[in-house]
Amino acid sequence: MENHKDVGINFGRSLIVPCVQELAKKSITKIPPRYVRQDHQKPFLTSSDDTSNLSIPVIDLHALFSTDSESSTYSSELNKLHSASKEWGFFQVINHGISESLLEDFKSEVLKLFKLPMEEKEKLWQKEDCQEGFGQLFVASEDQKLDWCDKFYVNTLPLNIRNSKLFQKLPPILSEKVDTYSREIKKVAVGILGEMGKALGMSKEEMGELFDDGAQFLQMNYYPQCPEPELAMGFSPHSDATGLTILYQLTKTTGLQVRKHGNWVSVKPLPNALVVNIGDIMEVVSNGVYKSIEHCATVQSNEERLSVATFYSSNMGVEVGPARSLVAQHNVANFRRVAFEEYYKDFFARKLDGKSNLEFMKL
Numbered sequence: 001m002e003n004h005k006d007v008g009i010n011f012g013r014s015l016i017v018p019c020v021q022e023l024a025k026k027s028i029t030k031i032p033p034r035y036v037r038q039d040h041q042k043p044f045l046t047s048s049d050d051t052s053n054l055s056i057p058v059i060d061l062h063a064l065f066s067t068d069s070e071s072s073t074y075s076s077e078l079n080k081l082h083s084a085s086k087e088w089g090f091f092q093v094i095n096h097g098i099s100e101s102l103l104e105d106f107k108s109e110v111l112k113l114f115k116l117p118m119e120e121k122e123k124l125w126q127k128e129d130c131q132e133g134f135g136q137l138f139v140a141s142e143d144q145k146l147d148w149c150d151k152f153y154v155n156t157l158p159l160n161i162r163n164s165k166l167f168q169k170l171p172p173i174l175s176e177k178v179d180t181y182s183r184e185i186k187k188v189a190v191g192i193l194g195e196m197g198k199a200l201g202m203s204k205e206e207m208g209e210l211f212d213d214g215a216q217f218l219q220m221n222y223y224p225q226c227p228e229p230e231l232a233m234g235f236s237p238h239s240d241a242t243g244l245t246i247l248y249q250l251t252k253t254t255g256l257q258v259r260k261h262g263n264w265v266s267v268k269p270l271p272n273a274l275v276v277n278i279g280d281i282m283e284v285v286s287n288g289v290y291k292s293i294e295h296c297a298t299v300q301s302n303e304e305r306l307s308v309a310t311f312y313s314s315n316m317g318v319e320v321g322p323a324r325s326l327v328a329q330h331n332v333a334n335f336r337r338v339a340f341e342e343y344y345k346d347f348f349a350r351k352l353d354g355k356s357n358l359e360f361m362k363l
């Protein structure tokens with residue numbers, strides 16, 4: 001991992017790719033071959049799937065963060081969190097404490113960012129050696145298929161991983177909102193992780209040492225309308241490398257799909273809710289009790305879609321590996337232990353491919 005003065009920390013690189021939004025503007029009727037997927041790469045939900053009525057669990061964070069840990073509402077919410085993390089790896093949270101006005105302001109700034117003219121976007125485009133800015137991630141070769149999506153990726157916390165040069169180039173209100181939003185999301189992530197630690201039987205100290213000042217990355221995803229949505233993918237199937245991911249769906253358009261028992265379940269955006277999912281690091285820390293789940297995003301012909309994923313990882317400088325207390329509890333370590341830097345270097349060097357990232361951690 002390189003450490004650049006003024007430019008935070010560079011966790012990886014990705015080949016520079018064209019802007020999908022510009023392509024979509026050209027009123028084309030066919031998408032270029034680089035975006036066309038083979039059938040087996042497209043996990044589309046069909047209306048005949050019997051999972052189409054399933055929906056991911058909803059957790060009330062007001063009840064979960066209650067100071068009265070003896071109350072029955074708290075213990076029932078904690079049980080819900082534990083089973084959602086084991087069975088689904090995905091849930092939505094309501095009453096998360098982030099104000100509606102912040103969510104609205106942040107949303108309008110993100111929309112404005114993607115609507116900037118191309119000359120302005122070019123100034124914020126990725127560079128050869130750094131994946132921050134506009135572009136796509138995990139593009140490792142020129143013949144790799146591309147997602148029908150433009151992304152804007154930034155390191156946000158702790159402050160020493162922030163690329164101050166990039167932040168200075170952002171519209172000032174956006175950089176202020178990114179800052180406030182990332183701090184608020186961090187509180188939610190740390191709160192949920194703390195409760196997961198309790199549910200797993202870990203001590204508060206052990207969980208804190210792993211996650212109290214985690215590395216946080218923010219990824220804004222813009223999925224333009226697509227003339228051939230059945231041939232393209234918005235986001236290839238993958239699991240997230242993080243501890244927890246918190247996803248804010250900015251538009252009402254559905255697109256996120258989650259793998260459940262080999263089928264794909266669509267996650268319908270709930271008003272004022274955030275989607276939370278277990279990442280690979282949390283699967284490793286929990287020694288495999290919690291599961292990071294494959295998910296993907298589809299695109300539509302008549303509606304664009306926007307989402308912001310915040311990836312909350314473990315503390316930098318702390319090894320990624322199963323919690324020692326759980327290894328003792330289970331009498332077995334199911335994953336190996338690697339330096340944080342090695343873990344991420346490996347992750348960003350490959351293309352996204354389902355849960356393959358965890359394979360190299362398995363024992």
Ligand SMILES: O=C(O)CCC(=O)C(=O)O
Pocket residue numbers: 219221235240247255256257295296297306307309
């Ligand atoms: O846009 C979505 O719903 C999915 C985004 C996602 O999976 C990610 O950013 O890792």
Ligand SMILES: [Fe+2]
Pocket residue numbers: 238239240245295309
């Ligand atoms: Fe994801």
